[in-house]
Amino acid sequence: xxxxxxxxxxxxxxxxxxxxxxxxxxxEGVENEINPADKNALEAALQLKxxxxxxxxVIGMGPPIWESFMKLAVAMGADDAVxxxxxxxxxxxTLATSRTLAEAIKKIGExxxxxxxxxxxDAGTGHVPPSIAEFLNIPQITFVSNVEIVDxxxxxxxxxxxxxxxxECEPPVLxxxxxxxxxxxxxxxxxxxxxxxxxxxxxxxxxDLELREEEVGLKGSRSIVEELREMSLKERARQKISGTxxxxxxxxxEIIRPYIKK
Amino acid sequence: xxxxxxxxxxxxxxxxxxxxxxxxxxxxxxxxxxEKSRDEIVGIILGYRGLDxxxxxxxxxxxxxxxxxxxxxxxxxxxxxxxxxxxxxxTKYKPNIILYPATRNGRDLAGRISxxxxxxxxxNTVWLDISSDGVLLAGVPGFGGAIMAVTKCLTRPQMATVxxxxxxxxxxxxxxRGSVERIDVGKIPEPKIRVVERTFYExxxxxxxxxxxxxxxxxxxxxxxxKKLAEELGWKFGATRPxxxxxxxxxxxxxxxxxxxxxxxxxxxxxxxxAAHFISGITGAEKIISIxxxxxxPIHSYSDYSVTGDGYxxxxxxxxxxxxx
Ligand SMILES: Cc1cc2nc3c(=O)[nH]c(=O)nc-3n(C[C@H](O)[C@H](O)[C@H](O)COP(=O)(O)OP(=O)(O)OC[C@H]3O[C@@H](n4cnc5c(N)ncnc54)[C@H](O)[C@@H]3O)c2cc1C
Ligand SMILES: Nc1ncnc2c1ncn2[C@@H]1O[C@H](COP(=O)(O)O)[C@@H](O)[C@H]1O
Numbered sequence: 276x277x278x279x280x281x282x283x284x285x286x287x288x289x290x291x292x293x294x295x296x297x298x299x300x301x302x303e304g305v306e307n308e309i310n311p312a313d314k315n316a317l318e319a320a321l322q323l324k325x326x327x328x329x330x331x332x333v334i335g336m337g338p339p340i341w342e343s344f345m346k347l348a349v350a351m352g353a354d355d356a357v358x359x360x361x362x363x364x365x366x367x368x369t370l371a372t373s374r375t376l377a378e379a380i381k382k383i384g385e386x387x388x389x390x391x392x393x394x395x396x397d398a399g400t401g402h403v404p405p406s407i408a409e410f411l412n413i414p415q416i417t418f419v420s421n422v423e424i425v426d427x428x429x430x431x432x433x434x435x436x437x438x439x440x441x442x443e444c445e446p447p448v449l450x451x452x453x454x455x456x457x458x459x460x461x462x463x464x465x466x467x468x469x470x471x472x473x474x475x476x477x478x479x480x481x482x483d484l485e486l487r488e489e490e491v492g493l494k495g496s497r498s499i500v501e502e503l504r505e506m507s508l509k510e511r512a513r514q515k516i517s518g519t520x521x522x523x524x525x526x527x528x529e530i531i532r533p534y535i536k537k
Numbered sequence: 538x539x540x541x542x543x544x545x546x547x548x549x550x551x552x553x554x555x556x557x558x559x560x561x562x563x564x565x566x567x568x569x570x571x572e573k574s575r576d577e578i579v580g581i582i583l584g585y586r587g588l589d590x591x592x593x594x595x596x597x598x599x600x601x602x603x604x605x606x607x608x609x610x611x612x613x614x615x616x617x618x619x620x621x622x623x624x625x626x627x628t629k630y631k632p633n634i635i636l637y638p639a640t641r642n643g644r645d646l647a648g649r650i651s652x653x654x655x656x657x658x659x660x661n662t663v664w665l666d667i668s669s670d671g672v673l674l675a676g677v678p679g680f681g682g683a684i685m686a687v688t689k690c691l692t693r694p695q696m697a698t699v700x701x702x703x704x705x706x707x708x709x710x711x712x713x714r715g716s717v718e719r720i721d722v723g724k725i726p727e728p729k730i731r732v733v734e735r736t737f738y739e740x741x742x743x744x745x746x747x748x749x750x751x752x753x754x755x756x757x758x759x760x761x762x763x764k765k766l767a768e769e770l771g772w773k774f775g776a777t778r779p780x781x782x783x784x785x786x787x788x789x790x791x792x793x794x795x796x797x798x799x800x801x802x803x804x805x806x807x808x809x810x811x812a813a814h815f816i817s818g819i820t821g822a823e824k825i826i827s828i829x830x831x832x833x834x835p836i837h838s839y840s841d842y843s844v845t846g847d848g849y850x851x852x853x854x855x856x857x858x859x860x861x862x
Contacts, residue, residue, distance in 0.1 A: 288681040288813040289835065300684070369658065370651055396814070397680055399794060400660030402698075405616065405648030414729040415616055417645045430733075435641050437789055438552075441734040448730070454795070455782030497657030500686045501674065508820060512841040516826075523844055524854035527805070530826060530842060534748045534803045535859070536771025 276329045276387040276424065276446065278320045279380055281407070282313040282348060284341045285397045293505045300503065309344050312392025312454035319422055319452050320390050321352045321460065327424050330354050332383060336364055336375050342476055350462035350470045357383065361480040366493030369398070373406030375491050378484045380411060387446035388429060393418055393453050404451035415449045416442050420456040542671075542693040544577045545570060546635040548623070549595055549603075550614075550643055552737075554587050558706055559638035561598050563699045565707030567636060568599040570667045576633065577601045581626065583619055585612040592717030597709050603717045604630075608725050613735065614642050615728040620649040625722040627654065632694045633671050639698035647698050657690030659697040673697065681794050682817025702744050702798030740789035746773035749801045751792060751819075753777045755808020755830065755848055760785050762852050763807055769859050775799065777815050792818035807848040811836030828852075 286305040294301050309317075320331045333348040335341055336359040345356040359379045367375065380386060389411075394401035401417070408415035420439075421432040429448050433440045481491060488494055516526045545567045549560045567578050580600035582588050585607055592603035606626065610618045623646070627635065637643040639661045651658040664676030664685065673695040676685045690696060743749060750772050752763035757780060767774035774790065781791040792799055794814040800821030807828045809815060816839060819825070827840040828848045837843040844851065 286680070288683065291680045291683060293684055369648070369660070370655065373652055394795070398660070398677075399679065399681070400648075400658075400677075401644045402648035402651060402658055402660050405645055406652035408616075409620070409649045409652035415645070415649070416730065418641050434788065437740040438735065438737045440732050440736075442730050443733050444730040453782075455779060497651075497655065497692045498659055498688050498690045499657075500688050502687045503679075504676075504685045504687065506678070506683055506685050506817070506820070508816070508839065511825060511839055513838060514842045516842050516844045520846065520850045520854050523846060523851055524858050527826060527842075527844070527851075527855055528858050530824075531748075531770070531803060531805065534770070534772070536748070 276327065277385055278323060278329050278331045278388045278390060279383065279386050280313070280317050280320050280331060280333045280348070280353065281376055281389065281391045281403070282317060282333050282335045282345070283310045283395055284308070284335065284337055284344045285310045285395055288396050293503055298503050307340070307344070309347065310392055310395050312394060312396070312452065314459040315454055315456050316390040316392050316452040317348055317351060317353065318457045318459040322457070323388070323422065323424060324352065332357065334359060334376065334379055334383070336360070336367070336372060336379070345476055346470050346474060347462055349474055350467035351460055352463065352466070355477070357477045357479060359479045359484070363481045363488050364492045366496065367491060368496035368498045369400050369402040369406055370497050371491050371495035373403050374410055374495065375484065375486065376403070377407050377410035378486055379479055380407070382479065382484060389447070389449040391449065391451045393451045401451065404449055408449040411447075411449070413447045413449055414444055415451070416444065417451040418453055419450045420453045422450055422452070542631045542633040544579050544632045544634075545574075546579045546581055546632040546694070547600070548635065548637040548643065548646070549580045549582045549591070550638050550640060551582060551584055551591065554591065556582075556591055556594060557638065557640070559640050559643070559699075559701035562701065562704045562706050563636050563638050564595065564599040566665055566699065566704040568707065570665060573669065574667045574671050576671070579604060579632065581606070581623065583611045583622055585609050589717055596715035596717070597711055597713050599707055599713070601715045603715065604720045605717065606720055606722055610725050610727065613732070615730070615732070616645055616649055617728050618725045619646055620653060622722050622725050624650050624653045626720060627694055629722070630720075634673050634695045634697075637696070637698045639700045643698050647696060651696060656692045656694065656696050659688045659690065661700045662697045663700050663703045665697065665699070678794065678817060681813030682820075683813045700798070740787065741773070743773045743775050743790050743792075744797050744799055746775070746799055746801045748772040748803045749775050749799060749805070751775045751777070751804060751806045751809060752780060752786070753807065753809030754779050756852075757783070757785060757808075759849060762849075762856070766805075766852055766856055769856060773801075777809055794818065806836060806840070807852065809836055810834050811839055
C-alpha cells in the first residue's frame with residue numbers, strides 16, 4: 276500500500292510573539308519544528324510500513340525553508356518527500372490549503388491511506404484533514420489513536436469526548452492521527468547521511484499542479500484574517516513562596532484554607 | 538451580499554437523546570448575537586426517532602425554530618451522511634451563519650462541509666461578534682491560544698466552530714415558544730465506513746470545578762499523591778495532556794487548548810511547565826499557585842503564588858498538614 280503523510284512545519288508556540296506596533300507575528304529567532312501531531316502521523320505510517328511493507332511519501336505545502344524538515348522525515352524512514360511550494364500558495368486558509376494538498380495527492384498517483392496530524396500547533400483548526408478527504412471524495416476517520424491494516428482493510432480507533440469508536444473501512448481513506456498517540460522515532464543516522472548526500476526532494480509548483488491562481492493561496496481563500504490580537508492574559512501577582520518544605524507547606528495551606536471542602 | 542441569506546443556524550450535536558452542552562452554549566451565544574442582528578435562530582438536529590422532544594428543549598434554550606432531518610442512516614453521527622444532509626439544507630435554506638460546537642465530531646463535520654460547499658470556516662472560535670449588516674467576526678486562537686486572529690468569512694453561509702467551555706450555558710426558559718419542523722433533503726448517502734464498536738464511558742466533568750489540583754509530567758512517577766491531595770481537599774483533579782497521552786490519567790481530565798477549559802476560584806498546579814497549549818485552558822482561574830522545581834519554568838510567571846521546589850517532597854508535607862487539621 277502507498278501511504279501519504281501530510282506534514283507541515285510550525286514555529287514553537289511558546290516562542291511566538293506579536294509585534295506590538297505592526298500586530299504581525301515576529302518570526303525572527305523563532306525555532307521551527309515538524310508539527311508535533313504530524314510527527315505522530317509519520318510514526319504511525321512508518322510502523323505500518325514495517326509491518327506491511329508499505330511505501331511512505333511525505334508531502335507538505337509551504338515555503339522553501341521547509342526543505343530540511345521534509346528531508347528529516349525521509350531520514351526518519353519515509354521513502355519519498357514532496358514539497359509543494361509556490362509564492363501563489365502563500366496566505367492560504369484551510370480551504371485553499373486542502374484544495375492544493377488534494378490536487379498534489381492526485382498528481383502523486385495511486386494512494387491507499389492518507390495520514391494527517393489531528394491539528395497543527397499554530398492554526399490548530401483540525402479542519403484541513405476533513406477538507407482534503409472531501410476534495411478527494413474519500414472517507415475520513417479523524418482523531419485516530421491507533422491504526423492497523425487487517426486483511427487489506429483499514430481498522431482505526433477513533434477517540435472522542437468520553438467515547439471511542441473502532442472503525443473499519445476499505446482504502447483509500449484519510450485518517451488524522453492524535454498528537455501524543457505514539458512515540459516518534461529519531462532520524463536514522465546512516466539514512467540521514469544518505470539523505471544529505473543523495474536524496475533529491477521533489478518540488479511542485481502551481482503549474483505542476485495545474486491549478487489557477489484564483490484557487491490557491493490568499494486569492495483562493497474564503498476566510499480572511501482581519502487582525503491579530505495578543506490574548507490578554509490576566510496579570511498574576513507572582514508572589515514567591517520560599518523556605519523549608521515544612522514552611523512552604525504551611526504557607527500554601529494558609530492560602531488554600533478558605534477553599535478546602537472537607 | 539447577505540440579502541438572501543438570513544438567520545443564524547446552530548448545529549445541535551446530540552449524544553443519544555440529549556443535546557450536548559457545547560451545542561447549548563453555542564445556542565446561548567447565538568441568542569446574544571441575534572440581539573444585535575435581529576436574526577432568527579434556527580437549531581438543526583439530525584438523527585432517527587425521538588427528535589421532537591429535543592427540538593422542544595432547543596427552543597427552551599434559545600432557538601426560535603428547529604429543523605429536524607430524520608433518517609435511519611442518521612441515527613449515529615457519521616461524516617458522509619451528516620455532511621451531505623447539512624450541506625443540502627444549507628443550500629436550500631440559505632442561512633447567513635451556521636455555528637457548530639468545536640467538539641471532535643463538530644470539527645470533523647464542519648471541515649467536510651467547508652470543502653463540499655466551498656465555504657470559509659473559522660475554527661475553534663473563542664470570541665464572536667456580528668456587525669449590524671450581519672458580518673460575523675470570529676476570534677480564532679492560534680499558537681496554543683497565545684494569539685487570537687479575528688477572522689471573517691467571504692462566503693455565505695458564514696461558518697464557525699465554537700470552542701466548548703468558553704461561552705456560558707444559558708438558562709432553560711420553559712416559557713419560550715417556537716416551531717419544530719421536519720425538513721426533507723432527499724436520499725442521504727451511506728457512510729462508506731463501518732463502526733464495529735462504539736463505547737461510551739462516564740467521565741468526570743472538571744470544567745465546572747470551583748477548585749482544582751493539577752498534575753504535570755514533573756509528578757508522573759507519583760500522580761497518585763496529587764490525586765490524593767485533591768481528594769483530601771475536596772477539589773477536582775486535573776492534569777496536562779502528556780499524562781493523558783501516556784495513559785497515567787483519564788483522557789477527559791486534561792486541561793488546555795485541546796482539552797478542558799476550567800475557570801476555578803483556585804488552582805494548585807504541580808510539576809507543570811506552563812506551555813501555551815496548557816495555559817489557554819486555565820486563563821479563567823481566579824488564583825493560581827504553582828510548584829515547579831525549575832526556577833526558569835514559564836508557569837512561575839503565570840502564577841499568583843509560586844514555589845520553586847520539589848513536588849514529591851512538598852505534596853506529602855501538605856497532605857500531613859491537611860490531615861492534621
Ligand atoms: C496540537 C497540540 C495540542 C496540545 N494540547 C495540549 C493541551 O490541551 N493541554 C496540555 O496540557 N498540553 C497540550 N499540548 C502539549 C503542550 O505543548 C506541552 O507539551 C504540555 O502541556 C507539557 O506538559 P507538562 O507541563 O506536564 O510537562 P513538561 O513540559 O515536561 O513539564 C514538566 C515540568 O515539571 C517540572 N518538574 C520536574 N520534576 C519536578 C518535581 N519533582 N517537582 C516539581 N516540578 C517538577 C519541570 O521543571 C517541568 O517544568 C499540546 C501540544 C500540541 C502540539
Ligand atoms: N500546509 C500544509 N502542508 C501539509 N500538511 C498540512 C498543511 N496544513 C495542514 N496540514 C495537515 O493537516 C493537519 C491539520 O492541520 P490544521 O487543520 O491546520 O489544524 C496537519 O496536522 C497536517 O497533517
